[in-house]
Amino acid sequence: MAETARGTESRYGNRPTMKDVAARAGVGLKTVSRVVNGESGVTPDTERRVQEAIEALGFRRNDSARVLRKGRTASIGLVLEDLADPFYGPLSRAVEEVARAHGALLINGSSAEDPDREQELALALCARRVDGLVVIPAGDDHRYLEPEIKAGVATVFVDRPAGRIDADTVLSDNYGGARDGVAHLIAHGHRRIGFIGDQPRIHTAAERLRGYRAAMEDAGLPVDEAWESLGTTDAQRVRAAAEAMLSGPAPVTAVFAGNNRVTVTVVRVLAGLSRPVALVGFDDFELADLLQPGVSVIAQDAAALGRTAAERLFRRLDGGQDAAPERIELATRLITRGSGELPPAE
Amino acid sequence: MAETARGTESRYGNRPTMKDVAARAGVGLKTVSRVVNGESGVTPDTERRVQEAIEALGFRRNDSARVLRKGRTASIGLVLEDLADPFYGPLSRAVEEVARAHGALLINGSSAEDPDREQELALALCARRVDGLVVIPAGDDHRYLEPEIKAGVATVFVDRPAGRIDADTVLSDNYGGARDGVAHLIAHGHRRIGFIGDQPRIHTAAERLRGYRAAMEDAGLPVDEAWESLGTTDAQRVRAAAEAMLSGPAPVTAVFAGNNRVTVTVVRVLAGLSRPVALVGFDDFELADLLQPGVSVIAQDAAALGRTAAERLFRRLDGGQDAAPERIELATRLITRGSGELPPAE
DNA sequence: TCCCGCGCTGACAACGTTGTCTAGGCTCTA
DNA sequence: TAGAGCCTAGACAACGTTGTCAGCGCGGGA
Numbered sequence: 185m186a187e188t189a190r191g192t193e194s195r196y197g198n199r200p201t202m203k204d205v206a207a208r209a210g211v212g213l214k215t216v217s218r219v220v221n222g223e224s225g226v227t228p229d230t231e232r233r234v235q236e237a238i239e240a241l242g243f244r245r246n247d248s249a250r251v252l253r254k255g256r257t258a259s260i261g262l263v264l265e266d267l268a269d270p271f272y273g274p275l276s277r278a279v280e281e282v283a284r285a286h287g288a289l290l291i292n293g294s295s296a297e298d299p300d301r302e303q304e305l306a307l308a309l310c311a312r313r314v315d316g317l318v319v320i321p322a323g324d325d326h327r328y329l330e331p332e333i334k335a336g337v338a339t340v341f342v343d344r345p346a347g348r349i350d351a352d353t354v355l356s357d358n359y360g361g362a363r364d365g366v367a368h369l370i371a372h373g374h375r376r377i378g379f380i381g382d383q384p385r386i387h388t389a390a391e392r393l394r395g396y397r398a399a400m401e402d403a404g405l406p407v408d409e410a411w412e413s414l415g416t417t418d419a420q421r422v423r424a425a426a427e428a429m430l431s432g433p434a435p436v437t438a439v440f441a442g443n444n445r446v447t448v449t450v451v452r453v454l455a456g457l458s459r460p461v462a463l464v465g466f467d468d469f470e471l472a473d474l475l476q477p478g479v480s481v482i483a484q485d486a487a488a489l490g491r492t493a494a495e496r497l498f499r500r501l502d503g504g505q506d507a508a509p510e511r512i513e514l515a516t517r518l519i520t521r522g523s524g525e526l527p528p529a530e
Numbered sequence: 531m532a533e534t535a536r537g538t539e540s541r542y543g544n545r546p547t548m549k550d551v552a553a554r555a556g557v558g559l560k561t562v563s564r565v566v567n568g569e570s571g572v573t574p575d576t577e578r579r580v581q582e583a584i585e586a587l588g589f590r591r592n593d594s595a596r597v598l599r600k601g602r603t604a605s606i607g608l609v610l611e612d613l614a615d616p617f618y619g620p621l622s623r624a625v626e627e628v629a630r631a632h633g634a635l636l637i638n639g640s641s642a643e644d645p646d647r648e649q650e651l652a653l654a655l656c657a658r659r660v661d662g663l664v665v666i667p668a669g670d671d672h673r674y675l676e677p678e679i680k681a682g683v684a685t686v687f688v689d690r691p692a693g694r695i696d697a698d699t700v701l702s703d704n705y706g707g708a709r710d711g712v713a714h715l716i717a718h719g720h721r722r723i724g725f726i727g728d729q730p731r732i733h734t735a736a737e738r739l740r741g742y743r744a745a746m747e748d749a750g751l752p753v754d755e756a757w758e759s760l761g762t763t764d765a766q767r768v769r770a771a772a773e774a775m776l777s778g779p780a781p782v783t784a785v786f787a788g789n790n791r792v793t794v795t796v797v798r799v800l801a802g803l804s805r806p807v808a809l810v811g812f813d814d815f816e817l818a819d820l821l822q823p824g825v826s827v828i829a830q831d832a833a834a835l836g837r838t839a840a841e842r843l844f845r846r847l848d849g850g851q852d853a854a855p856e857r858i859e860l861a862t863r864l865i866t867r868g869s870g871e872l873p874p875a876e
Numbered sequence: 877t878c879c880c881g882c883g884c885t886g887a888c889a890a891c892g893t894t895g896t897c898t899a900g901g902c903t904c905t906a
Numbered sequence: 907t908a909g910a911g912c913c914t915a916g917a918c919a920a921c922g923t924t925g926t927c928a929g930c931g932c933g934g935g936a
Contacts, residue, residue, distance in 0.1 A: 199681045201922055212886035217924060225884060242677030247657040248597045249922035252891050257594065259637070259658075268623035268833075270616050270816070277614035280640060289654060291605070291637045294626060308635060311593040312605075331588030335545045451820060470616070471817050474797060487614075547892055558916035563894060571914060595892035598921050878936090885930080895920085902913080 200241040209237035220245050251313065259283075260316040260497065261309030262292035263302055271444055271467060271486050272320070275342070278490030279318055286498050288315065297386075299323025310337055316497045318342055318490075324385065326351070338500040342493040344387040345511075352500070354493040354512045356484040358388045358466075361516030362395025363402075365464040365482045366440050368518060370403045374438040374462060374528050378411045378429040380422055380450065381442025389414060392442050392466055411436055422449040430461065437528035438462035444469045451479060462526040468519060478521025488514055546587040555583035566591050597659065605629075606662040606843065607655030608638035609648055617790055617813060617832050618666070621688070624836030625664055632844050634661065643732075645669025656683055662843040664688055664836075670731065672697070684846040688839040690733040691857075698846070700839040700858045702830040704734050704812075707862030708741025709748075711810040711828045712786050714864060716749045720784040720808060720874050724757045724775040726768055726796065727788025735760060738788050738812055757782055768795040776807065783874035784808035790815045797825060808872040814865060824867025834860055 202216040209216070211234060218226050219234040226234075237243075251257045260283050264272045280290045291309060295302035302322040306329060309317060316338035319326075324347035333339050333351065340352040369377050379396045382389035393414065400407050410432075413425035426449070429436045439454075439461060441447040447465030454461050465472075468483035492512060500507060518524075548562040555562070557576060564572050565580040572580075583589070597603045606629050610618045626636045637655060641648035648668040652675060655663060662684035665672075670693035679685050679697065686698040715723050725742045728735035739760065746753050756778075759771035772795070775782045785800075785807060787793040793811030800807050811818075814829035838858060846853060864870075 203922080206886095213922095214886055214888095214924080215884090218885090221924085227884070230884085242681065244653070244657055244678070246598075246659060246922055247654075248594055248603065248659050249891090250924075251594045252592075252598055252893085252922080253924045255891080266623065267613075267626060268619040270619065273614040273616065273619045277612065277640060280613060280638075284639070289637055289639065289658070291635055292626075293630070293635065294623060307590070308593075311590055312635070313592060313594050332590070335588065448817065451817075455820060469816075471794065471797075471815075471821070474801060475817070475820055476822055549892080552916095559892095560894080560916060560918095561914085564915090567894085573914070576914080592892055595921090596894075598892080598923085599894045601921080880933105880935085882933090883931095885928100887926105887928085889924105889926085891923085891925105893921085896918085898917085899915085900913105901915105902911100904909105904911085906907100906909090 199246070200243045201246070202243070204241055205234065205237045205243050208241060209233045256315055257313050258287055259289040259291055259312070259314050260318065260494075261306070261312075261314040262290055262318045263295055263305050263309070264292065264320040265297050265322060266294050267292065268294075269445075270469065273486075275320075275486040275490035278487040279494045282491055282494035282498065286501075295320075295322040297322050299325075303328055307332075315501055316340070318493050318497060319346075320344060321346060321387075323347060324387075336505065338497045338505070340493045340497045340500075342489050350509045352493075352496050352509050352511075354489055354496065354514070356388075356489065356514050357516050358391035359395040359398070361482040361484065361518075362392035362440065362442075362466060363399045364395075364516070364518055365466065365480075365524070366396050366399035367402070368480070368520070368524050369438045369440065369462055369464055370399060370405065372438075372462065372525055372527060375405055376408070376411065376434060376436045376438075376528075377405075378426070378436035378439045379413070379442065380425050380429075380439060380446050381414045382417050382446070384414045389442055396440055408434075414442075417443065417445040417449075419449045419452075422446050423453055426450050426453040430457070436461075438464075438524075438526075441465040443467050447479065447481070451475060459529045460526045462524055462528070464518075464524040472519075473521055475523075477523045477526065480518070480520045480522065480524030482516045483519050484516045485514065545592070546589045547592070548589070550587055551580065551583045551589050554587060555579045602661055603659050604633055605635040605637055605658070605660050606664065606840075607652070607658075607660040608636055608664045609641055609651050609655070610638065610666040611643050611668060612640050613638065614640075615791075616815065619832075621666075621832040621836035624833040625840045628837055628840035628844065632847075641666075641668040643668045645671075649674055653678075661847055662686070664839050664843060665692075666690060667692060667733075669693060670733075682851065684843050684851070686839045686843045686846075688835050696855045698839075698842050698855050698857075700835055700842065700860070702734075702835065702860050703862050704737035705741040705744070707828040707830065707864075708738035708786065708788075708812060709745045710741075710862070710864055711812065711826075711870070712742050712745035713748070714826070714866070714870050715784045715786065715808055715810055716745060716751065718784075718808065718871055718873060721751055722754070722757065722780060722782045722784075722874075723751075724772070724782035724785045725759070725788065726771050726775075726785060726792050727760045728763050728792070730760045735788055742786055754780075760788075763789065763791040763795075765795045765798075768792050769799055772796050772799040776803070782807070784810075784870075784872075787811040789813050793825065793827070797821060805875045806872045808870055808874070810864075810870040818865075819867055821869075823869045823872065826864070826866045826868065826870030828862045829865050830862045831860065 206213045206216045283290045293305040310332045321344045326346045342354045345353045441450045444467035465481045468481045472479040551562045552559045629636045639651040656678045667690045672692045691699045787796045790813035811827045814827045818825040
């Protein structure tokens with residue numbers, strides 16, 4: 185009843201299937217399947233009839249059903265922290281390009297730095313039966329992924345290592361990069377250097393702090409507790425942290441910023457100061473060269489991280505399921521633009 | 531034969547199914563389904579047995595099969611130009627957030643500004659039977675999506691309108707924004723103003739050019755053909771275009787930049803000049819306030835674009851399939867930071 | 877002429893899940 | 907205590923596709 189006036193061939197959610205195409209073309213179901221998939225063994229005449237029926241009905245193969253039958257989904261999942269973060273854009277794009285080259289689609293989601301949300305997202309992707317997973321961890325316990333990995337979901341962790349499981353990992357040399365950056369400041373005469381970073385539970389933040397301390401220790405410099413500030417990277421906290429270490433009787437003369445969000449806020453704080461303060465930031469960012477002075481940075485290649493991880497993933501999918509987990513570390517590089525070369529202003 | 535030494539319960543790609551769980555728990559298939567979906571009508575004792583079997587086997591529901599049976603995939607597709615572009619990051623994230631609020635996942639892909647790739651991507655998403663599609667068009671003919679839309683794929687176009695079909699669209703006021711920006715320059719005394727924009731086949735570029743011309747005409751100013759330059763937004767071309775209009779006997783004294791990529795390159799060119807040249811750019815970008823002078827911009831709210839589009843999409847999915855296509859236009863706003871307020875230097 | 881083989885085609889089962897329907901055991905009431 | 911009704915549970919079909927296999931018609935070799 186309540187038949188609406190819609191055409192009979194295009195009721196919402198009632199798409200034509202191969203069965204419909206077969207009926208219209210007067211052929212068998214399997215023949216349609218063969219035509220759709222470009223398989224051989226179909227007479228040109230039959231093929232033409234099927235093609236016409238496909239056109240006429242607006243048929244499009246249902247890949248959900250195909251996936252169910254074939255077992256592989258030709259899609260991979262990406263769990264990252266925040267798609268809107270300029271660091272993850274290129275990374276995500278690089279993963280997408282590799283996926284595309286392998287004929288796979290990319291499904292992604294943001295964890296918003298929340299371990300529960302990361303887990304929820306990763307497992308939802310597994311339920312969709314993605315062939316593989318690229319994860320930028322928010323949490324530090326990934327045992328929940330063990331059954332999935334065992335079941336064949338190729339999984340690669342990027343930017344931060346997996347927690348409590350052994351898995352493929354692609355990282356930047358956070359420790360070495362930070363050490364180099366701080367050493368650079370020391371080489372320009374600084375003795376009192378501040379470090380402002382992300383929350384210590386985040387691996388990259390911890391590693392960069394370790395690099396900072398190593399550089400200080402290598403130079404035989406003491407580290408005042410007041411010079412180290414780790415926490416969220418929202419502007420308010422970073423601003424307060426910067427202002428604190430830049431005031432008092434023995435303020436820092438240089439700052440090492442733990443990531444691009446921190447750097448940007450620190451630049452703003454320094455812009456309001458009358459005396460010059462040296463700065464090196466972890467992560468490069470657009471326009472860093474146009475600021476005055478240009479901001480010296482430890483650059484990591486986000487696209488390379490993504491590309492390397494995705495390639496590793498597909499290598500595993502293309503027959504290397506049994507390879508031992510690998511840990512790949514990419515080098516960082518110091519880019520000097522002026523801010524890191526300022527001498528200490530006493 | 532060739533039985534490998536893997537455990538029997540975890541052969542690759544041989545995940546446990548509800549049938550396995552049912553067998554292990556000694557219950558029927560449907561009972562497992564009920565437990566997994568939290569349906570009522572299962573004794574606590576039975577439920578416990580099923581849960582134990584699920585845990586023991588590491589079972590996870592296969593959403594592919596579920597989708598096939600239920601008809602809805604709880605996922606939407608996003609086709610954009612480039613995930614790595616800082617303008618699309620927040621847009622993408624906003625779409626994701628709305629999708630998440632509706633329990634849907636986001637599948638996305640970049641068209642790289644190639645119409646063929648856009649089509650390929652959009653149709654691949656339709657084959658996956660996404661419930662809806664958010665498209666940032668690269669091409670100007672979207673008739674290929676007509677059968678899909680008719681079949682119930684809720685589709686919303688963002689940032690640029692659909693070509694040759696009638697569909698929901700969410701746009702910024704590109705024409706008005708550009709007109710305001712150029713009028714701002716005129717109000718500060720400029721007479722010779724250059725426009726550098728994206729390729730004219732891209733709707734936003736054409737609209738912004740139209741706004742530029744309107745502002746000039748409103749002020750009774752002539753437009754020299756040499757002041758208008760449209761084309762790709764790679765640094766090389768933009769640099770050449772800027773240098774051309776800034777030289778010669780009657781160089782422009784101000785530039786209106788058609789999007790954020792153009793603006794950045796123009797800023798670099800102007801930084802190498804001795805005389806001040808006024809600049810207003812379309813699109814806000816990070817650190818625009820920290821440059822010297824700060825860059826005045828026409829800001830559009832990328833997140834609002836994405837959010838509005840996604841909300842429109844879900845409203846359509848939640849019962850409004852038959853609503854007439856709507857065109858929503860979001861206002862832009864002028865942010866003055868200095869570069870747009872420079873007087874003409876003759 | 878007969879038989880074999882090959883090229884094309886379609887019937888059928890299976891992928892893993894959910895909706896429908898029915899069976900069986902229990903409680904409650906008259 | 908019998909019958910009605912409810913609650914739990916399972917059998918079965920269906921979603922749309924692909925892999926397997928068997929059948930049919932035709933040509934060529936013995």
